[in-house]
Amino acid sequence: MSSPSEESIVASARRLVIKVGSSLVTNDGRGIDHAAVARWAEQIVILSKAGRQVALVSSGAIAEGMQRLGWTSRPSAIHELQAAAAVGQMGLVQAYEVAFSRFGFHTAQILLTHEDLADRRRYLNARSTLMTLLGLSVIPIINENDTVTTDEIKVGDNDTLGALVTNLIEADVLVLLTDQQGLHTGDPRKDAAATLLRRGRAGDAALEAIAGGAGSQHGQGGMLTKVLAAKRAARSGASTVIADGREPDVLTRLAAGEVIGTELIAEAMTLAARKQWLANHVRVEGRLTLDPGAVRALTREGKSLLPIGVSACQGRFERGEIVGCFDIDGREIARGLINYSVSETQRILGKPSSEIESTLGYVDERELIHRDNLVLL
Secondary structure, three states, X not given: OOOOOOOXXXXXXXXXXXXXXHHHHOOOOOOOOHHHHHHHHHHHHHHHHOOOEEEEEEOOHXXXXXXXXXXXXXXXXXXXXXXXHHHHHHHHHHHHHHHHHOOOOOEEEEEEOHHHHHOHHHHHHHHHHHHHHHHOOOEEEEEEOOOOOOHHHOOOOHHHHHHHHHHHHOOOEEEEEEXXXXXXXXXXXXXXXXXXXXXXXXXXXHHHHHHOOOOOOOOOXXXXXXXXXXXXXXXXXXXXXXXXXXXXXXXXXXXXXXXXXXXXXXXXXXXXXXXXXXXXXXXXXXXXXXXHHHHHHHHOOOOOEOHHHEEEEEEOOOOOOEEEEEOOXXXXXXXXXXXXXXXXXXXXXXXXXXXXXXXXXXXXOOOOEOHHHEEEO
């Protein structure tokens, strides 16, 4: 972590994904803050007229639905949450449409689930739609499709969704607007000595610990999901800014080069589009436990995964589905498209590839996962 940069990373960005948190959109859950929506719309219009493409990921549907339905406490039943989301989406999209129409701009509603991004064909269709909208200077308003999502198909949070969209459209920068200044050295609500981190490296494990991950005693109220989102966005070469959405003209000031909040810089090699898609799966259908030799072959030698290097497998998967590859300490090091089902994998794991045919009676591939269908994490 270094000293602040002289110019914000947003200054040179031509394509941005901006995510606005629920507490900002709904005035801490009291219904949509139309004045705030109007301010962000005006700033995004300024960016668009300057030649930048902007996609907006917005929380707030469930909170707005609760307000419209007169519910004072968040329900726990999934069907009630889905109903609230369905009602709230109407108000959320209406608020953005009204705000942007004042400047002659159109908006479009895009509702996504993890299944949309996990299926390669649907993933590419979503990308094509978003790229077309951006080319038409239409502002996509993106949210998770909470009206149909269950735990099995849920992205989980809009920080993660923002990162997935960033990868999907290959944006230059992800801007996460929150109700905090940025990432601090400790929880500023509890530690008076905590200072704001101006710049860090996306994917730095030390930042995850500071934000509330492994080894942390005190989380920072949702900062971990933002740090992890920055790590995910970096896979397509995008850096991330975490900033206070209540700052006056925060978006236009960032675009003008002012450093606001925390910048997490992408330093990793950009993954090819197909491998971005593989890496972007929030959930995998199964998991393989690799011995140290297999871990070394994948991470240092760039080789395919062979059955002999796998000591255990779990899950329910078929040929062609995505599985995670874990070391003996439980760390996921890679994921990819497997060439055999779980029942077949259980029969051949730990064996040399030369014994696949004698064990199964046939051989499709000598590798469990070919290196072309595998991405390191």
